[in-house]
Amino acid sequence: MDQLFTVANRKAFLIDVPKKKVLGMIDLGYMGNIVLSSDRKFLYAVETFYSRGTRGIRTDVITVYDTKNLSVLHEIEIPPKRFLCVIKKNTQALSGDNRFLLVCNISPASSVSVVDLHQQRLVKEIPTPGYVLLYPYETRRFAMIGQDGGLLLLSLNKAGQVEEKKRIFPGFSLADPIFEHGVYLKSANQYYFVSYEGMLWSLSLSGLSATWEQKWNIASGSGWRPCGWQLLSCDPEERHFYILMHKAPKGKHKDSGTEVWEIGRDDGVVKRKIALDRPVDSIRIVAKEETLLCGLCRKAYLDIYDLRNGTKTAEIEELGEEALLLIGYDG
Structure with missing residues (x-):
């Protein structure tokens, strides 16, 4: 977990976090995004291209990269949707x-x-009316979220066809919505999400069943609220959550954060508040010999903090326009 990619508009940068240096960069198509294989061998770039640059015939592809040298292995065309x-x-x-x-x-x-x-081909397009975003779990199951906060759970067979599906009633109130960038804890088969007002939620999954549980209100009327983009992370031992925060009124949840709060997973207690040297929009914990907090700002800088003392140890600049995501290896 010592390396991660920052994803910005049309670019992704590979960062060696302990060494605090950029190792490489790949160009992405329009609104391109990436997924990493758990064995660290492949990077899958999901991209869109137009025949006239910004207009014309649209082509959507998955470009498969070798992560050893960031070379292109092949492309798989997908529906332009x-x-x-x-x-x-x-x-x-x-x-x-x-x-x-x-x-x-x-x-x-x-x-x-x-x-x-494996076969490098499109298997199927599954209609999911009213449900978007993808939260994978177990071997071949995934959840999607609806506009009312309900869930659609789907299970695929070995051929990639839909084996089962089930709708789950909403488990949280839209009066206090959740941020969609949750964290999956594989050992517990749970997703964790944080709401706009600071409520931490867990979503327990098992087969085609899902249970929401309201955990703790970490803000407790303090005037501080969660904010940013990718605002929630967890340490490798799954003991503490890290949440990006700022002191602001309602409606400012998209603003950058100025502190990161460390929260105990077992008790919901705020263990520490880390003041950031400058605001960031996304955070992620990276660990190997040492545990580091990475903070990415859409203004294209990455700040790295040593979690032993909460001090900033490095900064990396010029990581692309609208740098928003921190993608790393899980587990």
């Missing part, structure tokens, strides 16, 4: 067995393209 709005982590996802790449479509009808990475 993929989600094009802003760069989100959950608009594409790998199945738990790394066999299928799932791509969220809006045309404006919502659907999911299922791509067999």
Whole structure:
């Protein structure tokens, strides 16, 4: 988990976090995004291209890269329908067995393209009316979220066809919505999300069942609220959550954060508040010999903090226009 990619508009940068240096960069198509295989061998870039640059015939592809040298191995063409709005982590996802790449479509009808990475071909486009974004779990299951906060759970068979599906009633109130960038804890088979007002939620999954549980209100009327883009992370031992915060009124949830709060997973207690040297929009914990907090700003800089003392140890600049996502290896 010592390396990660920053994803910006049309570019992704590979960062060696402990060495605090850029190792490489790949160009991405329009609103391009990436997914990493869990064995660290492949990078899958989900991209869109137009025959006249910004107009003309549209082609959507999955470009497969070798992560050893960032060279292109091959392309897989997919339906020209993929989600094009802003760069989100959950608009594409790998199945738990790394066999299928799932791509969220809006045309404006919502659907999911299922791509067999072994056979390098599109298997099926699954209609998912009213449900978007992808939250994979277990071997070949994934959840999608609806506009009312309900869930659609789907299970694929070994051929990539829909085996089962089930709708789950909303588990949280839209009076206090959740940020869609959640964190998956594989050992517990749970997703965690934080709401606009600072409520931490867990979503427990098992087969085609899902249970929401309201955990803790970390803000407790302090005037501080969660904010940013990719605002929630967890340490490798899954003991503490890290949440990007700022002191601001309602409606400012898209603003950059000025502090990161460390929260105990077992008790919801705020263990520490880390004041940031400058605001960031996305955070991620990276660990190997040491545990580091990475903060990415859409203004194209990455700040790295040593979590032993909460001090900034490095900064990397010029990481692309609208740098929003931190993508790393999980587990």
